[in-house]
Amino acid sequence: MTIDPVALSADLIRCPSVTPEEGGALVLLQSLLADAGFECARVDRNGTPNLFARWGAKGAARSFGFNGHTDVVPVGDARAWGHDPFSGQIEDGVLWGRGAQDMKSGVAAFAAAAVDFVRETPPDGAVILAITGDEEGSGRDGTLALLDWMATQGETMSVCLVGEPTCPEVMGDMIKIGRRGSMTFYFEAEGVQGHVAYPHRAKNPLHGLVDLLGQMTQKPLDPGTAHFQPSSVQITTVDCANPANNVIPARATATVNIRFNDAHSSASLIDWATALARKITDQSGVTFALNPTVSGESFVTPPGPFVDLVANAVQAETGVAPELSTSGGTSDARFVKDHCPVVEFGLVGDRMHQVDERVPVEQIETLKRVYTRILQDYFA
Template identity: 50%
Template sequence: MSERLDATTLLADLIRCPSVTPAEGGALALLDDVLTRAGFRVERPVFSEAGTPPVENLFATIGSGAPHFVFAGHTDVVPPGDMTHWAQPPFSGAVHDGHVWGRGAVDMKGGIAAFVAAVTDFLAARGGAPGTISLLVTGDEEGPAVNGTVKLLAFATERGHRFDAAIVGEPTNPVALGDAIKIGRRGSLSGTLTVHGRQGHVAYPHLADNPVPKLVKLVRRLTAEALDAGTEDFDPSNLEIVDLAVPSPAWNVIPAEARARFNIRFNALWTRDLLAAWLDSRLAEAAAGEISYELELETPSSEAFLTRSEALIGTLSAAIAAVTGRTPALSTSGGTSDARFIKDYCPVVEFGLVGKTMHQVDERAAIADLEALTAIYRRFLDLYFAA
């Protein structure tokens, strides 16, 4: 590939691929073509598991030896919603008013376009890779996250690859490019609490057993007090009720059961096992042997993690400062990402575009930010491989 790859053009082309989870939509095929022409060895494994849709992924690598650096991301996107509400069609990749418009522009085809453009420019300038550079791209980040990065990492490891550091191109900046690097994430644990009763007529409550007040009592106990006050590196842990369901078919029927679904975002003070014990203790205390219930915790869950690597964090911070003049905050706030899988293989951080419009109608990426992000990734590669 002789001419310089333009991140804006690549992003527009990627957006035109309707890769709504779990569809590949042509996005990985496009990247395959671009990367193969740049000299990468590209593999596109499809992973599957019972109860989940099969997902196509991409693993591309170039060079050999250490250090082995990884850029990671996902081409799958969330649905666009009502397309008539968009100022520009969500899969048009329209370049308008200084932005590239469309679903996935920010989360996170923009990050992918930027790091592909940066890597190919770096390789052209250096005449090849001064170590190894790999790209891990999944189509399952917005979905169940079962047939994506977690299996792609195992796939690469089975082929002898050992990674030294990674950047995930998720949109990390709240207001302006250079605001923040994500150096860790809180863990996530979801569960369903079901209270059993006995169905009956509302006019004869003594012949029934209403589970709803009992569920309310248990939920009240789980939400009565904070899990913790946070740590130096993490926000406080929080338990949020996300759904209450009472499958009652009529106004005059006392239901047989009631359910509550919840999610806990937890910091490094907790693990899945500690939270399971905490939940069991609080529920048993509130039930007092008089409420019949079941607690089911979802698998997989993710543990909290924190990256401490000057070679990664310091180098990326220096690249951000050189391009934007900003000193990024080191953050662990927000939701989860596929960094939770990568951290088991090498130090990992997240840095990408400004996330204001992600998952929204009229999602769009500023071209100036896209160009600056490409320059940051390019500067990072120079600094990292010069060390």
């Protein structure tokens, strides 16, 4: 009997696995995979639930990996939903619930494809599933924990497909072959407090901060690269917590997020921002503390045999020639790329994180067929 990816998706949605809760989702998948002959291990770290499953021999010459997550974002106001967000209800050919798109249906599709594939046509190699419960959170104890554990255990993936939603409009219209880097600067500017009528006795940190922010955003960082759109610098907060209109504050803060392409690294951008701040300090006397956090570096899996294999399978099953893209936010592919070549393909993502998240069941069935064809072609 083949695995129904729609029924499995609904069962996973019924597991209330809001980050960091496991909610029963990984327990369900481990039972399914173990029954199909997969060797399974829970790789929990710091309370974060993760599951590793492998069919075939450890260290096989060829191993195809899938990566995904079963954790979901909070539902918000449950009363605003037309259906119980954890009901997994199917109505008029549509599956409703939190995680329907992002990404329990993707996990169900690749788990179902993997189980049926190894049962029907056992491959000469290994099939690995690395599934985390910490993608919607910080991610530091999720896929990273799985990869760290794999390194200690001698477990390897030759290539990996991340099942995140990638299609903007219709099934098959986009594959992600890379992602922009993401980092955030938390700036604190310090001056000298004083009366606004006597500015010569004060040093306004907001003037220096505004100057810094202006220089960071006055012109594009770059025009884009071969596989990436131009980098983006966005100011997200500016504050000085000053309740008075006649006082120059002593301190001011700002937050800046940068989504950067492969013309930069987080280190080069830290150097750039530091040099700008130093220049403004020399000019104004306002000093800056820069506290950067890095979510991930930019990366790209260049078009080649693996990308072609995935693109050809997508087109064969959907009738759509996919665009090879690096657009969008970050994903756990930013961690996997340090282990092996990685691409992403999944559902249409037009309802991710929204009230009444839902997906047509036909898309889930199509996705399983795509994943099955990818496995067949990879091990052919």
